[in-house]
Amino acid sequence: MESVETLTCPLCGLEHRRVSLLPGEKAVCTRCDSVMSRGHRSRGDAPLAWCVTGLLLAPAACFLPFMSAGKLGAERVSALFTGVEALWGNGMRALGALVLFAGGVLPVALLAILGLLLASAKFPSIIPLRGGLIRAARALEEAAIPEVQVLAILVALTRLGGLVHVRMLAGFWCYCAMSLCLLLAEHGFDFGEISPADAAEGSPVAS
Amino acid sequence: MTRARIFQGLRGTSASAALALGAVIMLIPANTLPVLTTATTGINRSDTIFSGVAELWRRGFAPIAIIVFAASIVIPFLKIAGLGWLIYNVRHGGPSNPRRLTRIYVALDFIGRWSMLDVFLAAFLTGLVRFGALAMVQARAGIVAFAAAVVLTVLATRAFDPRSIWAKPAADGAPSS
Numbered sequence: 086m087e088s089v090e091t092l093t094c095p096l097c098g099l100e101h102r103r104v105s106l107l108p109g110e111k112a113v114c115t116r117c118d119s120v121m122s123r124g125h126r127s128r129g130d131a132p133l134a135w136c137v138t139g140l141l142l143a144p145a146a147c148f149l150p151f152m153s154a155g156k157l158g159a160e161r162v163s164a165l166f167t168g169v170e171a172l173w174g175n176g177m178r179a180l181g182a183l184v185l186f187a188g189g190v191l192p193v194a195l196l197a198i199l200g201l202l203l204a205s206a207k208f209p210s211i212i213p214l215r216g217g218l219i220r221a222a223r224a225l226e227e228a229a230i231p232e233v234q235v236l237a238i239l240v241a242l243t244r245l246g247g248l249v250h251v252r253m254l255a256g257f258w259c260y261c262a263m264s265l266c267l268l269l270a271e272h273g274f275d276f277g278e279i280s281p282a283d284a285a286e287g288s289p290v291a292s
Numbered sequence: 293m294t295r296a297r298i299f300q301g302l303r304g305t306s307a308s309a310a311l312a313l314g315a316v317i318m319l320i321p322a323n324t325l326p327v328l329t330t331a332t333t334g335i336n337r338s339d340t341i342f343s344g345v346a347e348l349w350r351r352g353f354a355p356i357a358i359i360v361f362a363a364s365i366v367i368p369f370l371k372i373a374g375l376g377w378l379i380y381n382v383r384h385g386g387p388s389n390p391r392r393l394t395r396i397y398v399a400l401d402f403i404g405r406w407s408m409l410d411v412f413l414a415a416f417l418t419g420l421v422r423f424g425a426l427a428m429v430q431a432r433a434g435i436v437a438f439a440a441a442v443v444l445t446v447l448a449t450r451a452f453d454p455r456s457i458w459a460k461p462a463a464d465g466a467p468s469s
Contacts, residue, residue, distance in 0.1 A: 096394050098455040116458070117394045156423045168419030175418070177431060180439050184415040187408060227450070230405045236359070237412030243356045244348060244417070248332055248427055251420070 094121055122275060132273035133207065136200035139266030143193045146263045149256035152238075154249040164256060165189055191229035192267055198222045199270050226271065231264035305379045305456060311448035312375045318441035319368060325434035328414055332427045340434060341365060341410060363409040364438070371407075371445045374400045375452060382456045390457045397454045404449055407442040411435060 092103045094114040106112060106124030114121055150162045166189060172181035198218050205218075242251055326338035339347065341364045348357035374396050381393055414435045421429040 096398070096454045097390070097458045099458075117391055119394065119398065152420055154420050154423075156426045159423050159426060161420065161422060163420045168415035168417075171418040171422065172415055172431060175431060177436055180411070180415070180431070180436050183439055183443070184412060188412060188415075227405075227446070230408055233405055233408050234412045234416075236406075237409045238416050240356055240360060240409065241413045241416045241420075243353050244344075244413070245421070248330070249421055249423070 092121055094119060130207075132270045133200060133203040135266045135270035135273065136196050136203060139196040139263045139270060140193070140200060142259045142263040142266065143196065146256055146260035147189060147193070149259060150254040151256040151260070153252045153254055154245075155252075156249045162254070165260060187228055187230050188234040191225050192231040192264070195222065195225040195229040196263075196267055196270065198225065199274055203274070229267070231260065231267060235261055235264055305382050305452065308375060308448045308452040309379050311444050311451055312372050312379070315368070315441045315444035315448060316372055318437050318444060319372075320437075322434055322438035322441050323365075325437060326432040327410065327434035327438060328417065329430045329432055330421075330428070331430075333425070338432065341438065360409065360413075363406045367403050367407045368441055368445060371400050371404055371449065375445075375448055378452060378457065382459075393457045394454055397449075397452070397457070401449050404442075404446045407445070408439075411439045411442065 090103055092101045092112065093099070094101070094117060096119045097114060097117040099114060099116045101112070101115070101121070104112065106122060108124045110124040111120050112122040113119070147165050149164070151164050151167070153160060153162045155161075166185065169181045169185045169189075172178070172184065198221055202218055202222060238257070242253075245251055323341055325340065327341055328344065329336060329338045331337075341360075345357050345361045345365070348354075348360060378393055378397060378400075381388075414431045417429040418431045421427050
């Protein structure tokens with residue numbers, strides 16, 4: 086059982102004595118060589134700032150026009166969820182829901198949960214820490230994949246080629262910035278540091 | 293050991309194997325059925341995953357073709373082969389090199405998400421290119437099968453407990469930590 090004094094490798098299960106890490110240092114499992122914890126350079130408020138910035142960008146990313154496509158004088162403007170609507174309309178509802186959650190809902194939810202966890206560590210008397218939030222964050226880390234959606238859109242633009250004339254609009258750039266904020270917040274976030282005992286309650290994740 | 297996910301040994305590998313088998317089955321329609329149909333001024337073209345990659349390559353977008361080929365064809369097959377190798381090693385007498393197998397598991401866990409690229413691509417194109425008779429892109433059944441295969445491979449990886457790689461097989465065949 087992991088405690089405040091010990092750190093269990095999520096990949097091989099070996100227990101280690103917990104040590105405090107300096108920025109740039111890594112805690113490596115002595116048995117399987119996996120990295121269990123990192124001393125982050127952006128220690129302090131940076132991950133919380135990335136979460137807040139990402140959350141501020143989220144409404145713009147979700148609702149501002151994303152792309153405009155033109156063909157022989159006709160123009161069509163799409164938003165982040167236009168593809169989901171089209172799939173839903175085509176009867177591919179499960180696929181639409183998958184895209185909606187993996188590319189839209191879950192990234193925003195993960196930003197909110199990481200922000201809450203970081204704020205609770207900073208202001209423990211105002212926002213009490215909840216073990217459920219840590220478990221939710223660990224589960225969402227796997228499923229929230231906005232960076233894959235950004236790459237897919239860039240590939241799609243290439244694939245459209247001469248079929249239609251495409252312009253990227255504000256919503257797309259806000260979505261890219263929100264994705265970057267999420268990646269930076271995740272990079273600076275350490276589950277063990279938030280509360281080692283509570284973090285141990287969550288399921289193990291591969292780092 | 294965590295409360296939420298107690299080490300499950302063979303039960304975990306059975307679930308993982310079943311999900312991986314489901315993914316293998318779904319990859320057959322995913323790679324044979326069309327994933328997208330493009331209609332432009334009366335000309336219809338249906339693409340499978342592979343023909344879409346070949347078209348990108350033919351039009352001179354080699355780097356993009358390589359990215360799509362890796363994400364949509366190589367990664368799903370690599371994940372299933374890797375998971376099969378991990379499950380085989382855990383079930384048959386204990387792994388000879390657990391450290392290497394752990395690295396394989398970490399790699400499989402990391403690359404899995406990138407397979408969703410084709411699903412997002414289909415959703416985006418279907419939503420954007422809707423100009424009636426002028427130009428239209430529609431998602432086809434192949435992309436549903438492909439998405440199911442991706443989700444199943446992700447679940448199979450999650451069902452596999454990497455600690456079972458390090459467990460020594462007990463006398464009755466069940467691994468113990």
